[in-house]
Amino acid sequence: MAISVFDLFSIGIGPSSSHTVGPMRAARMFARRLRNEGLLEKTATVRTELYGSLGATGHGHGTPKAVLLGLTGDSPRTVDVETADARVEAIKAEGRIDLLGEHEIAFDFDKDLVLHRRKALPYHANGMTLWAYDASGAELLSKTYYSVGGGFVVDEEAVGADRIKLDDTVLKYPFRTGDELLRLTKETGLSISSLMLENERAWRTEEEIRAGLLEIWRVMRECVRRGMSREGILPGGLKVRRRAAVSARQLRAEGDAPAHAMEWITLYAMAVNEENAAGGRVVTAPTNGAAGIIPAVLHYYIN
Template sequence: MQSRNDAAASVSTQAPKTEHAVISTFDLFSIGIGPSSSHTCGPLRAARIFVNDVIESGVHEQIHSLKITLYGSLALTGKGHMTDMAICWGLQGVDPEDMSVDVATLPAKFDSVVDTKHIEIRSGDIAKVVKFDIENDINWRMDKALPRHPNAMQLSVFSDNGDLLATNTFYSIGGGFVVHDNTEITENVFYKSIKKDTVDKSRREVQVLNDDGGVASNAVTQPHKDVPYPFHTGDELLALCQKHNLTIAQIVYNNELTWYTPEEIDAKLSSIWKAMDDSILTGISASDEYLPGPMKVKKRGKMLYNRLQSGLYRGIPSPSPVNSTSLAQHSKLHGDVTHPLPPIPPRRNNEVKSIDFIMCYAIAVMEANACASRLVTSPTMGSAGVLPSVLKYYLEFLSHDQHNDIRQFLLTSAAVGMLIRRGATISAAEGGCMAEIGSATSMAAAGFTALNGGSTKEILQAAECGIEHFLGVTCDIPHGLVQVPCIERNYLGAVKAICAAQLALSTGGDHVVSFDESIKAMRETAALMSTQLKETSLAGLATSVKIPVSVPEC
């Protein structure tokens, strides 16, 4: 946080290479509020950090007013992503991981700020009511992106005579992770905490490396002091597993023991899965017909679930031989029954019922996400339907030990997410949908392969296949809403994850492209993609889909 006496700006230089500590599973998977991890969860967390810093600095009693500026992608799609609402919730001290908080009550908290033009900023038991007119005090800078990251937001507080008391610029870098202008180059950004001092030093501090890979002479931080199995590439992870005769899940589990007890790890993993499972239940239990927003997207999760329960999967056998008389009697037939190539009557195929369950689960989660429900960043909110749907299907129909399978799946997929987060990006503003659903598909493919007894080589190859076939996929959401094409693409990503796992298991993990090569390609592809196709709603479906102006927003 900068005070009014700090330098106004500093020259930006290229950051030296850093060797980041292993990301904790419980940073990668965190409970938040939809619809977006970078545009909802991140801004909410940034606002909480800002209020905490202001209160700790002792200037909160002097605050009279508050102003916020959103830049780049945050400004362009922030309305559809509920960014303004999330910031207000963060300023009010809302903790999404506090399960006692009823998320259904949060819109009313925002409405109160709109009506009163004041907000109670809070951190713990300390609170202060300040002037905040959302209409005038949030500046949406759609025309400007800051160089450090496309998702930037600046928060500033002022005294009653207009003097600047404190300001800080935050960057929401994907998956709910945030950094700010004072984040040190030598600081590991891959942890989520409102108060830095509560985070173990081995997760905060990193080494600064020279171009030749040696430790820089000015390095004063400690490397992975207590982490037994640090890994930074897929090849390193494979070598660790082979050297120590451990699975990927066991490697990650042992690293988590650096910070948590076995009981805490089990409790946290169970909590993550419960939140995932609850998000499916929320989606299939929805009573309203449409998703919020002007596109009037009809909800399908509940309908799909009801069909799965109604016994409609018996199939409709075709008469043999096929004749035009029997075809003509079919009420839902499409096509000319007198044609030499007769049309096929509608039927259900029991052999692919598994796909229908996965479809139902994934769509249910994403419809809950679109309604600002509580979900798990896996690794983002925009991709939050992939992993839960794959794991739910396995647990319900294939598992023989649900407790162990949950741990195996989440820890294995987390390792892949860590490597993608470190080697490329999970931010759609940086890498389009490739970074979100592509990453989730890769993670789910790895987890599903592990649950089927795959080797480390097969797991990494499934992960590679999952991301390889998402390279270059855009994020071009109409009206800034995480609905089209996000909801259906989560389902397709889940199916693709299972296909990638089956391929790896069937071929022994042999593949031309390695996991590390695919991550390098992902990073390079993200840099080459047009900004218009990276969560800005400026091209693609965002401009080709016409939204009726006569339809009021919900």
């Protein structure tokens, strides 16, 4: 199978690629399917049930918020993280949700979004089912989705390794292991980055590739900047205080001597991790849990 760099490094929000990004994408997929099948205007109520790990730890991972935002049409890549919490609170308070921003319906947060702490679906720990009903209570559509990690989502029709459609794009320099990659660089004389660029051309032009990578780097830089400038208590109920901003002030006061290089690397990663925990914009790299590592290394290289 072939995997693009843009599959591994995707722009999303925190705190979890499997518990936040995936459910938001799944809810949006469901709402868009309602529209595509001509059912959106007939929909009077929508119900979502979260199972397994999504149900057990969903509140701590912001899964309910992600589902509501996905139903309104938001994607993890573009959702406004500054207004997201306020919009979700408005849905809860008003008892209304605007599907895809096109069709407003009644929504009872306590009844229409259920987290099953001890129930699981058969194919994966991160399962969720959504139903849409008309005004008479008749079912219009139901779909089950699995958030399988890294923000990837599959529906019930594509579960099991024998049923998931792998990307069979033919790459110029295919490899399966690190040893094979190094062998190809020796045989071709290409650097790893140049060889990977040639493979990426199977999906996009070089201009599109470079523009996409620069956008990923822009989001990483902005995430570090925000994390190093914000203070307060992180959400989640554990009363964890942000530390990156305080550490940044201390390191700046001590100067940028090479002796502090490791402290700066730790700080860059911590800044991203705190933004992730706060539900901010991050780059899944390749999961939200590891989102701070590559930005930290790149900031070290540049600075």
